[in-house]
Amino acid sequence: MMTFEGLGIDARLIQATDELGFVNPTPIQEQAIPVLLSGTTDFVGLAQTGTGKTAAFGLPLLQLISVENKHPQALIVCPTRELCMQIVKEIELFKKHIKGLHVVAVYGGASITMQIRDLRRGVQIVVATPGRLIDLIERKAIDLEQIKYVVLDEADEMLNMGFRDDIEFILKNTPNRESTWLFSATMPPEVRQVSKRYMKSPVEVTVGKANTGNKNIDHQYYVCSSQHRYETLKRIIDFNPGMYGIIFTRTKLDAQGIAEKLTREGYDIDALHGDLSQGQRDAVMGQFRDKTLQLLIATDVAARGIDVKEITHVINFELPDDVEVYTHRSGRTGRAGSQGISMSIVHSREIFKLRQIEKMVQQPFHKLDIPSGKDVCRKQFFYFMDKLLQTDVSHGDYETYMPMLAEKFADVSKEEVLKRVVATEFDRFLKYYENASDLNARTDTRVRERTPYDRGDRSDSRGDRADGRTRDTRGREFSGGDGNYARLFVNLGTKDGFYKASFLQFILDMSELKKENLGRIDMKEMNSWIEIDKSVADKMVRAVDGKTFKGRRIRMNDANSRG
Structure with a gap:
């Protein structure tokens, strides 16, 4: 079985991985590390979250970095503050035996003054979220001219969150990079476009099949x-x-x-x-x-x-x-x-x-069938019994109270004590579930489950079908329109960084309406069209029209009134 040493990792890093209990690399580490250690090869790694991607790019970076040079040499870009902090934490563990190597996290929601101070002290690896990094670039508080290695971690999530323009801005501001490493759980077209535009003949490694789920x-x-x-x-x-x-x-x-x-x-x-x-x-x-x-x-x-x-x-x-x-x-x-x-x-x-x-x-x-009330009570009851039997009583001075307990319960049988314990714990559950109704849908789902997909018809993620019919966001089929829907126009589209899921959440959050009010959504590059229940169409227009998004005024109105 392959070891980290066999991958060509430096002895100081091997010592750190041994101390962390890492002996054998995961599949993504085994395939990525030998490629990345060259330092001059663009790379695309497709693997699910939780498969060890941070070590896959973190260990090669630590080996390639020059400790003597106190300027940023590697840039890791990730979607959120939490992931940013997690990456720094893991890299700190890997580099514990490398003296003079510094890592800084920069992200929104924290003092930018403190982060600028940390950068000025001298740092070789910067881990950043896109928004805060661009802020630092525009303030000229960070110099990316000497960045050799750029890592885009969770690239699909960053693009799905609307960071495409930010990522392209960052890549344009690292003109002297020797290699770009892109890691992603899935490979949607947007990720593929970024790799084609900014990477040269990247080595692509897929652990499992692209877009497949974790087998565990x-x-x-x-x-x-x-x-x-x-x-x-x-x-x-x-x-x-x-x-x-x-x-x-x-x-x-x-x-x-x-x-x-x-x-x-x-x-x-x-x-x-x-x-x-x-x-x-x-x-x-x-x-x-x-x-x-x-x-x-x-x-x-x-x-x-x-x-x-x-x-x-x-x-x-x-x-x-x-x-x-x-x-x-x-x-x-x-x-x-x-x-x-x-x-x-x-x-x-x-x-x-x-x-x-x-x-x-x-x-x-x-x-699975939705559990009945009796099923829930039974499951809770057995869980409580196991928990009771496993309770650790070795750390309390319970012997002091045993004579009092024995005297108090002298005339109560063991069975009665157990009943009272159970009643104390389960009174709420028993009252709530004793007359609980069956929640399982009455519909014959065997008929419902015969979908166009099962019959071999082709459809895309928007719900369009080969037979000309479409589906709204609730899965209902209709042809060309529905008398209960109004059709709204809005001047936001995929060019604004939206994908269907993020756009749907954006307009629902602004209007405080429910998803059930929406029908079909058609997204184009510059504009989108939304079908919405006529009874709440005016409410959505009032909530969205005239607001701003990224400094641009949003226009929303009845699509049929646009001439």
């Missing part, structure tokens, strides 16, 4: 009616005691609302979304990492770059619009060889989309 993840789904989605979520949580997971929603409004409802009902949960300040975000993430919070509920944008170990479950409160986003969501669990579960709550109309995702990740999705 079990993909499950539950079918329910739309009005029972929240109750289904709650029942799934209750049926999985000990769950440590992330729940994904489409909008920040949903994330905050669901978190507040579950908190009121006694669950250890908090929300992560775009309205939080950096201090609030750090506080939530700190509580989640130390497991004070059992669950985190987040939007896709807010959760970018989160890397927390030991997450057991990911729950999709709703399926994402872009099937590739599902890969990123599910990739939060099943990391570093551990097993994970990705659950999705779907309506029968969404089975078509589920089949698209299933084909993309090339793994089967298992349909």
Whole structure:
């Protein structure tokens, strides 16, 4: 079996990896490191999150860097503050036996003055988020002229978040780089375009198949009616005691609302979304990492770059619009060889989309029945019994109280004591679930699951079909229009850095409307057209029209009124 030493890694780095318990490289490390050590070859590495990509580019960088030169020689660009800090933390561990080598993280939400001071002290590796890096470039606070190596980590996520212009600006400002290394979980056309434009004959390595999911993840789904989605979520949580997971929603409004409802009902949960300040975000993430919070509920944008170990479950409160986003969501669990579960709550109309995702990740999705009230109580009961038997009583001075306990319970049988313990713990569950209804959708999903995909018809991610019919965002088919919909024009498109999922979340967040109000969305380079329930069309126009995006005024109006 291959070792890090066999890959050509420096002895000081080998010492660090040995101390960290890393003996054998992961597949992406084994294939990437020998190529990257040359320092002159452009590289594209496709691998799922949690496969050791940081070491794959971090170890070669540390070996190539000149310690004597105190100016930036390597630049690592990543989508979020959390990922930025995580990369720096890992590189610090790898470089512990290399004296005089400095790494600095620059990201938004922290003092730019302090970051400029750190840069001026002399640094060889800079790890940055795009926005803060551009700010530093424009202030002339960082010199990228002598950058030799540029790493784009989680490239697909950066592009999906609208950072394409930023990435191109950064690459244009590193004219003397000797190689560019791009790492991504998926390879959408936008990533391919960047690689073609800014890289020369890159070596491309794919671990597993491109866009496929982690084999350590079990993909499950539950079918329910739309009005029972929240109750289904709650029942799934209750049926999985000990769950440590992330729940994904489409909008920040949903994330905050669901978190507040579950908190009121006694669950250890908090929300992560775009309205939080950096201090609030750090506080939530700190509580989640130390497991004070059992669950985190987040939007896709807010959760970018989160890397927390030991997450057991990911729950999709709703399926994402872009099937590739599902890969990123599910990739939060099943990391570093551990097993994970990705659950999705779907309506029968969404089975078509589920089949698209299933084909993309090339793994089967298992349909499960929503647990009954009795199933939940039984699962909680056995979990409590196991927890009771495993409780450590060796550290307390319980012997002092045993005579009092024996006297107090002298006339109470063992069975009666156990009943009272169980009643104390389960009173809430038993009352809530004793008359719980069956939440499983009554629709015959066997018919629903016969989709155009199953029959061999071709469709793209927008829902267009070969037979001319289309699907709206709720999976319904229609031909050319629907009398209940208005059609709105908006002067935002893919050139503004939007993809369908990010655009959908953007307009829903601005208007505070629900996804169920939307029909089909057609996105072009400069403009987009949105079909929306006529009853709320005016509300969306009032919320969006006249606002600004990246300094440009947004225009939204009835598409039919544009002449």
